[in-house]
Amino acid sequence: MKLFLMLGSISGFLSVALGAFGAHGLKARLDEYSLGVFQTGVTYQTTHALAIILVAMLIKWYPEATGLTWAGWCFVAGTLIFSGSLYTLAISGIKTFGAITPIGGVLFLIGWALLAVHAWKIAS
Template sequence: MKLFLILGAINAFLAVALGAFGAHGLEGKITEKYLKVWQTGVQYQMFHAIGLFVIAFLVDKFPQSNQFSAAGWSMFIGVILFSGSLYVLSTTGIKVLGAITPLGGVAFLIGWVLLIVGTVKAL
C-alpha cells in the first residue's frame, strides 16, 4: 500500500509541477501543437496518479489479490512510457518517440483491465 501511495503522490506532484511548467515555462518556446502534446502527458499522468491512489487502498484491503499490484505497476510503467515520451517529444521534436507513446497507452489499458479483474475476483 505504502509504495503505491508514494508513487501516486509523486506522480500527482509532478503532474502539477509539469503542468505549471508547460503553461508558464514553455509558452512561446514550443509550438501550440507541442504545448497540447505536453498537456496531454500531464493530464494522463494525473489520471493515473489518482489510479495509483485507488490501487494503494485496494492492495491494502485485498492483499491476496495479485491483480491490484500488477495494475499499479502497469499504470506506473504507462506514465513513464506515455507521459514521458510526450514530454520529450514536446521539447525535442524527435518524432520517433511517438512510437513509444502507444506502448504506454497499452500499459494504461492493461492496468485498468487488471483493476477490473482484481475487483471482480475480490468481491
C-alpha cells in the first residue's frame, strides 16, 4: 500500500513537472505533432498516477485482494512504457519508440480490468 501511494505521488509530481516542461521548455523546440505526442504521455501519466493512488487506498481496505497489487503494477509498468515511449518519441523523433507504446496501453487495460474484477467481487 505504502509503495503504491509513493509511486503514484511521484508519478503525479512528475506528470505536472513534465507537463510544464512540455508547455514551456519544449514549445519552441518541437513541432505541433511532437508536442501533442508529449502531451498525450503527460495526460496518461496523470490519469494513471491517480489510478495507482486509488489502488493504494483499495489495498489498505482489501489487503487480501491480490488482483489489486497486479493492477497497481500494471499501471506502474504501463506508465513507464506508454508515457515513457511517447516522451522519448516526441523528443528524439525516433519513430520506433512508438512501436512499444501499445504495450503500455495493454498494461493499462489489464490494470483497469483487474480493478473491475475486484469491484465485481466486493459488490457480490
